[in-house]
Structure formats: C-alpha cells, structure tokens
Amino acid sequence: MPPDPYRPTVISIAAEHVEDAYVWDNSPGEVGGLDPSVLVDMGADAALLARLSAWNDTYGQLAVTDFQWRAEQSEAEWAEEGLQLALELQRQLPGIEVHYGNHGVDPSCPSLRQQLGLPPLPAVARPGDDERRSDLYAYAPLSGATHRAHEAGATASE
Incomplete structure (x- = not known):
C-alpha cells in the first residue's frame, strides 16, 4: 500500500512576488512554501x-508599478480581500490551522480558527522531533563558538 500523501497541519496565507507562492507550511518540523494543489487534495x-x-498576482504586479496600488483598490482593501479568502479556506479545511499574513504563525494573533469560533486542534508532535532537536547546533564563525539547542536548565552555548 502506498504511503499517505503529505498533509500539512498548519499553514499561512501570505502574498509573495512569485506566482502561486502564497501558501506557506508552518506544520511542526516544516517551514517553507507549499504547492497549493496539496490543499485541493485535502x-x-x-x-x-x-x-x-x-x-x-495583484501583489506580484506591484513590482512593475513602482509599488503603487491601482486606483480602484487600496492596499487595505487588498489585505481585507486576502483575509476573507483565508477565512474561507479555513472553513473549507477545518482539520488544519490556517493563519493569514506575512508574520506566519504569531501566537499573539488570534488564529483564523479562533476568529471563526472553531475549537483548537490538538497539538501535533512528529515522532523523532525531540531527538532531532537535541542534535541541532550552530557554529558562529566570527567568535568560534558552537551553540547547541537550548534545553531546560542548560546554558545557550558551550
């Protein structure tokens, strides 16, 4: 039996100057663009x-107009249109969490689920997430320091 297709659990709708680059995967362990056809499959x-x-596309066309909005549509109207489209997407996909805006998932902003009065989804942790996090580190070339993933009670760097 073939494996189930990938299904994101958290997405953001945010405009980009690239065609069909308005869906961003913010599921646990995932970060990046998501092909909109995945949402049709869902x-x-x-x-x-x-x-x-x-x-x-309206946003993408701003680059050729010196970032001037058309007379018939203001930036505020365009942003409201995007919010309404994202809310409709949330209604159509009640099993995932949809966010709107370039901030991605901002815990200080109410999710679209909350705005629609939908109950929160249970937290999703992928198997192995804890093991991968403990293996993460970053090297700071200017100072020569190595920084490991933060753990409770540990210092941020070695």
Missing part, C-alpha cells in the same frame, strides 16, 4: 485557490 475548492492566486 478538500479545498479549486475556485477558491484560483481566487487566492489572483489575489497573490
């Missing part, structure tokens, strides 16, 4: 994703 309406693509 039950999102293709027409909604076409509207989201057109919304993103």
Whole structure:
C-alpha cells in the first residue's frame, strides 16, 4: 500500500512576488512554501485557490508599478480581500490551522480558527522531533563558538 500523501497541519496565507507562492507550511518540523494543489487534495475548492492566486498576482504586479496600488483598490482593501479568502479556506479545511499574513504563525494573533469560533486542534508532535532537536547546533564563525539547542536548565552555548 502506498504511503499517505503529505498533509500539512498548519499553514499561512501570505502574498509573495512569485506566482502561486502564497501558501506557506508552518506544520511542526516544516517551514517553507507549499504547492497549493496539496490543499485541493485535502478538500479545498479549486475556485477558491484560483481566487487566492489572483489575489497573490495583484501583489506580484506591484513590482512593475513602482509599488503603487491601482486606483480602484487600496492596499487595505487588498489585505481585507486576502483575509476573507483565508477565512474561507479555513472553513473549507477545518482539520488544519490556517493563519493569514506575512508574520506566519504569531501566537499573539488570534488564529483564523479562533476568529471563526472553531475549537483548537490538538497539538501535533512528529515522532523523532525531540531527538532531532537535541542534535541541532550552530557554529558562529566570527567568535568560534558552537551553540547547541537550548534545553531546560542548560546554558545557550558551550
């Protein structure tokens, strides 16, 4: 039996100057762009994703207008349109958490689930996340210091 296709648990809708680069995967252990067709496979309406693509294209076209908004649409109207599209996506995909805006997942902002009155989803931890985190480290070439993942009661660097 083939493995189940990947299904994100947390996404953000945020415009980008690249075509079809408006869906960002913020699931535990994942960071980066997500092909919108994955959302169709999960039950999102293709027409909604076409509207989201057109919304993103409006943002993408700003580069050729010296970042001037068209007279018929202000930046605030465009942002509100994106919020409404993201809310509709959240309604269509109640099994995932949808966020809106370039901030990604900001715990200080209410999620779209909360705005719609949907119950929170249970926390999802992927098997092996703890082991991978303990193996993370960063090397700071200017100071020569090595920094390991922070653990409770430990110092931030060695």
